Amino acid sequence: MTSRDNERVVLARDLVGTPEPDDFRYELCERPVVGPGQMLVEAEWLSLDPYVRALLSGRHFLRQPRAGDVLPARSVARVVDSRHAVFSIGDRVVLETGLQRRTVSNGDDAWLLHPGHSPASTALGILGMPGMTAYFGMLDVAQLKAGDTVLVSAASGPVGSMVGQIARIKGARAIGIAGGPHKCTWTVREARFDACIDYKNESVDQRLRELAPRGVDIYFDNTGGEILNTVVMGRHLAMHGRVILCGLITQYNLKDAPNGPNLGPLMACRGKILPMVVYDYENRREEFLRAAIPWFESGQLAYREDVAEGLDNAAAQFCKLMRGENFGKTLVRLL
Amino acid sequence: MTSRDNERVVLARDLVGTPEPDDFRYELCERPVVGPGQMLVEAEWLSLDPYVRALLSGRHFLRQPRAGDVLPARSVARVVDSRHAVFSIGDRVVLETGLQRRTVSNGDDAWLLHPGHSPASTALGILGMPGMTAYFGMLDVAQLKAGDTVLVSAASGPVGSMVGQIARIKGARAIGIAGGPHKCTWTVREARFDACIDYKNESVDQRLRELAPRGVDIYFDNTGGEILNTVVMGRHLAMHGRVILCGLITQYNLKDAPNGPNLGPLMACRGKILPMVVYDYENRREEFLRAAIPWFESGQLAYREDVAEGLDNAAAQFCKLMRGENFGKTLVRLL
Numbered sequence: 001m002t003s004r005d006n007e008r009v010v011l012a013r014d015l016v017g018t019p020e021p022d023d024f025r026y027e028l029c030e031r032p033v034v035g036p037g038q039m040l041v042e043a044e045w046l047s048l049d050p051y052v053r054a055l056l057s058g059r060h061f062l063r064q065p066r067a068g069d070v071l072p073a074r075s076v077a078r079v080v081d082s083r084h085a086v087f088s089i090g091d092r093v094v095l096e097t098g099l100q101r102r103t104v105s106n107g108d109d110a111w112l113l114h115p116g117h118s119p120a121s122t123a124l125g126i127l128g129m130p131g132m133t134a135y136f137g138m139l140d141v142a143q144l145k146a147g148d149t150v151l152v153s154a155a156s157g158p159v160g161s162m163v164g165q166i167a168r169i170k171g172a173r174a175i176g177i178a179g180g181p182h183k184c185t186w187t188v189r190e191a192r193f194d195a196c197i198d199y200k201n202e203s204v205d206q207r208l209r210e211l212a213p214r215g216v217d218i219y220f221d222n223t224g225g226e227i228l229n230t231v232v233m234g235r236h237l238a239m240h241g242r243v244i245l246c247g248l249i250t251q252y253n254l255k256d257a258p259n260g261p262n263l264g265p266l267m268a269c270r271g272k273i274l275p276m277v278v279y280d281y282e283n284r285r286e287e288f289l290r291a292a293i294p295w296f297e298s299g300q301l302a303y304r305e306d307v308a309e310g311l312d313n314a315a316a317q318f319c320k321l322m323r324g325e326n327f328g329k330t331l332v333r334l335l
Numbered sequence: 336m337t338s339r340d341n342e343r344v345v346l347a348r349d350l351v352g353t354p355e356p357d358d359f360r361y362e363l364c365e366r367p368v369v370g371p372g373q374m375l376v377e378a379e380w381l382s383l384d385p386y387v388r389a390l391l392s393g394r395h396f397l398r399q400p401r402a403g404d405v406l407p408a409r410s411v412a413r414v415v416d417s418r419h420a421v422f423s424i425g426d427r428v429v430l431e432t433g434l435q436r437r438t439v440s441n442g443d444d445a446w447l448l449h450p451g452h453s454p455a456s457t458a459l460g461i462l463g464m465p466g467m468t469a470y471f472g473m474l475d476v477a478q479l480k481a482g483d484t485v486l487v488s489a490a491s492g493p494v495g496s497m498v499g500q501i502a503r504i505k506g507a508r509a510i511g512i513a514g515g516p517h518k519c520t521w522t523v524r525e526a527r528f529d530a531c532i533d534y535k536n537e538s539v540d541q542r543l544r545e546l547a548p549r550g551v552d553i554y555f556d557n558t559g560g561e562i563l564n565t566v567v568m569g570r571h572l573a574m575h576g577r578v579i580l581c582g583l584i585t586q587y588n589l590k591d592a593p594n595g596p597n598l599g600p601l602m603a604c605r606g607k608i609l610p611m612v613v614y615d616y617e618n619r620r621e622e623f624l625r626a627a628i629p630w631f632e633s634g635q636l637a638y639r640e641d642v643a644e645g646l647d648n649a650a651a652q653f654c655k656l657m658r659g660e661n662f663g664k665t666l667v668r669l670l
Contacts (some may be wrong), residue, residue: 096533260595267396273601
């Protein structure tokens, strides 16, 4: 018999609307057993991500978790036992473990924590999936050029802050949209955006008319909803503008997907709507890190983290994220 | 003094909703005088086009006509007097004249009627702007490939019928959407589409599930509205599917632009939304005609025309078009 020295967070019931702590259950469980070709890892940092809410509604293209299933989560973890051909005890890896402390993995989706001197947690944020989303979304999908004006929503989050900072590094102008003066101030002062619109206290339409009277070349959309509608229907795209569909946090809590923008204005500006899905770029992670680690180490990338301590606080932290009350990359620390 | 032997159709009042004949005024007027560098043309065929309705609401990117202005229209016309360096008396040309019999032009937007043996009226339809819209929309914007499944709305119209026939010529599958059994039967029997959905009597969603269970690679949208919403939100796009935004006839009569589809489903299928504006391809007309005239002359292009006789019937014909009661390329004959 194995000991119950493991811990995890499972879905307690099917989700409706904005998640509440009672939708999840923290529980002790057995330590998993390593089989041939497997490794046992202990999570140090766990990532909480909005797309998991879409997953929980079956609205994402990945498998929908059901009551009793461990919540999906990517982690930075240390290998503590290994019968794996590649990964050895002591290695630090990034992989999908779900929200649990100890996990057995066959290593198929694991890779070594990036080299360099950045904190390990950045492998889940600015140097991880969110950073890579911004990188390939901007350089590959949106075809960013020097001189472009870039608008991005959820600008103080890990994707949005990276979008604006890549814009600046590449000689473009960055305008953020975020909720509340704290986030906006950080986005301009720390992440060095040219401007940030506080959508909770300002008219996005009006501010865009002032800040980008000739329109934006790229709108990197992390939110969907009213902001997306305003950009398209308010004719804030410049000629040949690109809308990058990346995240839809405004609708993940909704039962039915709301209607989107009327697409007529795209004709006049020849605007395109293009999706960005980071899974399509998994095989280009090295390319991303070769660019981003030097930026990080030379101090060009500000980032912000919102950290909860311990798995027993993970559910509340996820609920906070889904209420938009987080500030920066949302993490759970198990160290 | 010049004689009042000219005739024209002007906008009588600002338009609201579906156009009615009283919104327009047929009138006799003076024959225009040819100045240096100009030519006088007499229209033989006049084109009626849905985008003109958008123009009349100021919702198009071209100039909004006001009460008293001649309605915009492209025509096939004969040069009857010329002080122009290029065009001579007797030339047949295609140009913007507006809805009038005799027009003076500086020739800037005029070109010679295409060569070959096709009827002159096709220069306003399948071998004109609508045909060219289909051609570059399919081959350039949508990047049509053999084996693709192509869906097109307003399938019996001049753009839609050409979209499906180009699909077939290029080895793709063509599914049309049209209103009523007459249009659908023509689309399949004459234009040789693989299938046509009667949106007035069938569920587009249900029929698409049957006809294209793995989705469509290209949706060429001439309508907007519910059909566009069904294709996107009903997840009828195949992986890497393309929506070509071309026409929005469902909303031209509306005062306010309605909301469009929720764009979330584009993430799963990596679907793109791309605008097609034929004015961007004016300098590639020769390329289009070099492909399309041989198709036409070898009997590969069926087309259908809906012809009214005389300018005094032009307003009623335009109103019929905007009620969706036309069948095929809508024209006014002045011969």
